Amino acid sequence: MTCPDLSEPATSSSTPADARDVMTEGDISRALRRIGHEILERNKGSEGLVLLGIPSRGVPLARRLAACIEDVEGAEIPVGELDITLHRDDLRRHPVRTAHRSRIPAAGIDDKVVVLVDDVLYSGRTIRAALDALSELGRPRAVRLAVLVDRGHRELPIRADHVGKNLPTSRDERVHVRVAELDGIDVVRISGGEGR
Numbered sequence: 001m002t003c004p005d006l007s008e009p010a011t012s013s014s015t016p017a018d019a020r021d022v023m024t025e026g027d028i029s030r031a032l033r034r035i036g037h038e039i040l041e042r043n044k045g046s047e048g049l050v051l052l053g054i055p056s057r058g059v060p061l062a063r064r065l066a067a068c069i070e071d072v073e074g075a076e077i078p079v080g081e082l083d084i085t086l087h088r089d090d091l092r093r094h095p096v097r098t099a100h101r102s103r104i105p106a107a108g109i110d111d112k113v114v115v116l117v118d119d120v121l122y123s124g125r126t127i128r129a130a131l132d133a134l135s136e137l138g139r140p141r142a143v144r145l146a147v148l149v150d151r152g153h154r155e156l157p158i159r160a161d162h163v164g165k166n167l168p169t170s171r172d173e174r175v176h177v178r179v180a181e182l183d184g185i186d187v188v189r190i191s192g193g194e195g196r
């Protein structure tokens with residue numbers, strides 16, 4: 001994994017008629033680079049950092065972020081995946097969900113600075129579940145949150161420490177983050193709503 005090279009040609013694709021693009025491949029790359037620098041600045045270096053991506057798209061974003069940090073620091077950043085399925089607060093309403101395994105780096109998370117990475121922050125319920133899942137795995141020194149998009153409408157007292165783009169949305173809109181690793185393209189789109 002490498003931190004994306006901004007000189008690479010952008011992937012082209014057509015935007016569906018009911019959607020509009022709000023972040024391009026280049027925007028996403030620049031946002032991840034900036035967040036990588038912010039994480040290093042806040043942590044005063046890479047010592048003790050562990051990045052945990054939240055499936056689905058938080059995982060490739062965490063890997064890219066780690067590559068961006070490694071580009072600057074030269075040190076390898078442990079990356080893992082944190083499955084939150086069994087900690088969701090809507091599990092009773094939607095019981096048929098497949099739980100996956102969390103993959104925690106070998107050194108664990110005790111006394112580390114864990115940065116949770118996700119694509120979209122909306123109600124905050126996914127991150128609440130992530131904090132719950134994390135508490136079963138160890139006791140980090142600090143937990144921080146990096147998201148590519150914060151679309152607002154929080155329902156819990158949760159905020160991100162690092163945000164790629166603050167995107168004011170209406171509740172009837174939907175933000176779609178697409179990443180090359182899973183979707184074959186890097187783009188952030190909004191669909192639905194009445195337009196802004």
Ligand SMILES: O=P(O)(O)OC[C@H]1O[C@H](OP(=O)(O)OP(=O)(O)O)[C@H](O)[C@@H]1O
Pocket residue numbers: 054055056057058118119120121122123124125126127
């Ligand atoms: O702040 P919240 O209201 O919890 O919303 C944000 C979460 O919702 C989406 O995940 P989703 O459950 O759609 O799964 P996905 O990542 O597999 O698309 C998104 O990827 C975030 O993880």
Ligand SMILES: O=c1cc[nH]c(=O)[nH]1
Pocket residue numbers: 120122151173174175176177
């Ligand atoms: O990915 C997500 C999650 C919540 N809301 C959205 O619009 N997109």
